[in-house]
Amino acid sequence: MAAQPQRGVSASTPVSQAADADAVTATAAGAAPAHGGSIAGVAQRAGVSVATVSRVLNGHANVRPATRERVLAEVEASGYRVNELARNLRTAESRLLLTMVPDFGNPFYAEIVRGIDALARQHGYFMLLCDTGADEGRERSYFDLLRRHRADGAICLDPATVQHALAAESTALPWVACCEFDPAVGVPYVGIDNYRAAGDAVRHLIARGRRRIALINSDEHYLYAQQRRDGYLDALRDAGLDARDAWRVDVHCLDYDAGAKAAAALVRDGEAPDAIFAVSDTLAVGVINGLRGVGRRVPDDVAVVGFDDLALSAQIDPPLTTIAQPMRELGETAARLLLQRLADPRASVPGVLLPHRLVVRGSG
Amino acid sequence: MAAQPQRGVSASTPVSQAADADAVTATAAGAAPAHGGSIAGVAQRAGVSVATVSRVLNGHANVRPATRERVLAEVEASGYRVNELARNLRTAESRLLLTMVPDFGNPFYAEIVRGIDALARQHGYFMLLCDTGADEGRERSYFDLLRRHRADGAICLDPATVQHALAAESTALPWVACCEFDPAVGVPYVGIDNYRAAGDAVRHLIARGRRRIALINSDEHYLYAQQRRDGYLDALRDAGLDARDAWRVDVHCLDYDAGAKAAAALVRDGEAPDAIFAVSDTLAVGVINGLRGVGRRVPDDVAVVGFDDLALSAQIDPPLTTIAQPMRELGETAARLLLQRLADPRASVPGVLLPHRLVVRGSG
DNA sequence: TTGAAAGCGCTAACAA
DNA sequence: TTGTTAGCGCTTTCAA
Numbered sequence A, B: 001m002a003a004q005p006q007r008g009v010s011a012s013t014p015v016s017q018a019a020d021a022d023a024v025t026a027t028a029a030g031a032a033p034a035h036g037g038s039i040a041g042v043a044q045r046a047g048v049s050v051a052t053v054s055r056v057l058n059g060h061a062n063v064r065p066a067t068r069e070r071v072l073a074e075v076e077a078s079g080y081r082v083n084e085l086a087r088n089l090r091t092a093e094s095r096l097l098l099t100m101v102p103d104f105g106n107p108f109y110a111e112i113v114r115g116i117d118a119l120a121r122q123h124g125y126f127m128l129l130c131d132t133g134a135d136e137g138r139e140r141s142y143f144d145l146l147r148r149h150r151a152d153g154a155i156c157l158d159p160a161t162v163q164h165a166l167a168a169e170s171t172a173l174p175w176v177a178c179c180e181f182d183p184a185v186g187v188p189y190v191g192i193d194n195y196r197a198a199g200d201a202v203r204h205l206i207a208r209g210r211r212r213i214a215l216i217n218s219d220e221h222y223l224y225a226q227q228r229r230d231g232y233l234d235a236l237r238d239a240g241l242d243a244r245d246a247w248r249v250d251v252h253c254l255d256y257d258a259g260a261k262a263a264a265a266l267v268r269d270g271e272a273p274d275a276i277f278a279v280s281d282t283l284a285v286g287v288i289n290g291l292r293g294v295g296r297r298v299p300d301d302v303a304v305v306g307f308d309d310l311a312l313s314a315q316i317d318p319p320l321t322t323i324a325q326p327m328r329e330l331g332e333t334a335a336r337l338l339l340q341r342l343a344d345p346r347a348s349v350p351g352v353l354l355p356h357r358l359v360v361r362g363s364g
Numbered sequence C: 001t002t003g004a005a006a007g008c009g010c011t012a013a014c015a016a
Numbered sequence D: 001t002t003g004t005t006a007g008c009g010c011t012t013t014c015a016a
Helices: A039-046 A050-057 A065-078 A084-091 A107-122 A136-147 A160-169 A194-207 A223-238 A256-268 A281-293 A327-343 B039-046 B050-057 B065-078 B084-091 B107-122 B136-147 B160-169 B194-207 B223-238 B256-268 B281-293 B327-343
Strands: A096-101 A126-131 A153-156 A175-178 A189-192 A213-218 A248-251 A275-278 A303-308 A321-324 A349-354 A357-360 B008-010 B096-101 B126-131 B153-156 B175-178 B189-192 B213-218 B248-251 B275-278 B303-308 B321-324 B349-354 B357-359
Touching: A039 A050, A039 A065, A050 A065, A084 B084, A096 A107, A096 A136, A107 A126, A107 A281, A107 A327, A107 B107, A107 B126, A126 A136, A126 B107, A126 B126, A136 A153, A136 A160, A153 A160, A153 A327, A175 A327, A189 A194, A189 A327, A194 A213, A194 A223, A194 A275, A194 A303, A194 A321, A194 A357, A213 A223, A213 A256, A248 A256, A256 A275, A256 A281, A275 A281, A281 A303, A327 A349, B039 B050, B039 B065, B050 B065, B096 B107, B096 B136, B107 B126, B107 B281, B107 B327, B126 B136, B136 B153, B136 B160, B153 B160, B153 B327, B175 B327, B189 B194, B189 B327, B194 B213, B194 B223, B194 B275, B194 B303, B194 B321, B194 B357, B213 B223, B213 B256, B248 B256, B256 B275, B256 B281, B275 B281, B281 B303, B327 B349
Parallel strands: A096 A126, A096 A153, A153 A175, A175 A189, A189 A349, A213 A248, A213 A275, A275 A303, A303 A321, B096 B126, B096 B153, B153 B175, B175 B189, B189 B349, B213 B248, B213 B275, B275 B303, B303 B321
Antiparallel strands: A321 A357, A357 B008, B321 B357
């Protein structure tokens, strides 16, 4: 598949509803010598070779202090900046880490991404953030950035089904899985024990006297969804409770409205649940809203437990009982694993499980 | 007073830091010939010159169909991928757009970023997302990526104070301002009419019979904060209403807790406001929570109006009355302006104002 | 300690 | 239509 670069942007932008205030004409610049100039200019003006300038720029030890000063002074004076395009070609690395998330509008992913970003920057990398929409095609095309030397490594938060596809094509590329992972894929990963976490949520509801517990789950392209479902099912079974199919619904999108709709549907039926466990706080927020919309009180009529512990979840009414994930650490760990892998491609990089915890608030 | 404190945080999971499950050892690879190989190999195997391969790869017209097929077949067979590091050096462009946001944890920015990303990708660019924390130092160091040829252009959502600093150092660099802008800086921008929007919010409250209207504002490093304050003040004055200093508070962070704390403080005093206008929905969500915490009912005791119209805002109880910003379009337009600027550096690029609108829901 | 020079892999001007 | 070749700006041997 050849690259089809769409160079040039012809769009003259008629922007209809735009009341264009004032127009900014190109500033000074003109066809100026771009910015900076090259290392050669600096070398010449400093009276040294390009090699010496390079050595100074890269902090190599074997440069006479006087020479170093001279070079640094010239760099300062000319405002020279290294051209990292050239450096990257020469050193064969992009210093970019690719992060692929199914939906960065979800605050859960936003927080993880911050963790990745912080750690990456700390190690001299920048993060290229790509929203895949959990779509295998987009995922694949982003992943291809590794092969095109646009990124040095990747962190994938997409569904296991998608990860399997990646793994089939490219076992050897440096990537790691975060939050969503299948140990069988054979790449380093970090996540939590979803099975146990879901069990904890359900056992909590049972301990509070709930008996008709529903599950609003993500779609089962996600392994975590399967694991949480199993955790839910086994916890019910262990308690000798009914697990009706009608009390299990999969949604294909974790946004608020999906939760609201699913909840309203759940309680519409004859034998309505007295508790709902939703596998994401965004869903749970919607659930609470949906229940309110059909006149059910939380937690009196229906208890609600979410998953993630977003900042938001403590703010709503009633505040959400939920399973907290260490989002920041998940991101940081993923980045660390990837960096390890990049530093030593033949090193053995572990799979890591981080602890979750139940946070009890007012909703259930 | 912050939200309902976490009543019981039962640490159900002892799991020490990292229970490393299984270890992933480096896969096949070894010291393999990296991925791909170069254009020269493809050329040789296809029996053509590198120039021809390059032409095929870039979709140039003047290649005989038969030749093209042969090259394409070889590319396919060998799994060759272009090295964009090399291409970028040669063409002197990185095909990366830098987006600098004060806080991408804020859903407002997340939605704008999606707009930028969508449009950028549509034009063959990727987006480098940088969280500056509204810090001038970080901003400056990110901005330097332009000079180091790491990014072709930048979109800045940071405070005007920070933008002024940038502008002083680099009028000629290709960047645009989004949401937060000062026409005087002389770079293309897109945003809304903050003065009028704030006025609309306040006039709505007045029309609903509110007389003691408080303002919870962002800190005044942001020009938009000054504009919204002026809109608020003038709307009050035009209605002949009191504008007490005690009813105006600036917060330095737009998160939920900041709103909750500010609201609780506002109603603690003797002459409490009967309405609160918060310049961000995240703040407003916190405000509603804070008021609930001190036993005030919304909207009966205190009406609340927010700003932005996040997806979340329709979900909470009561649902938030707010000023909607066209977030997606703001992002897309910013990207479009930047792309225009890159396509033709001497073109006159306009400042663009997009429409806002008042969304009336239950909170005020 | 410093410099000369070879390339990294690609694109594009120029020739054929 | 195709090939030859000169760089893009840098890092890094290898020699001095």
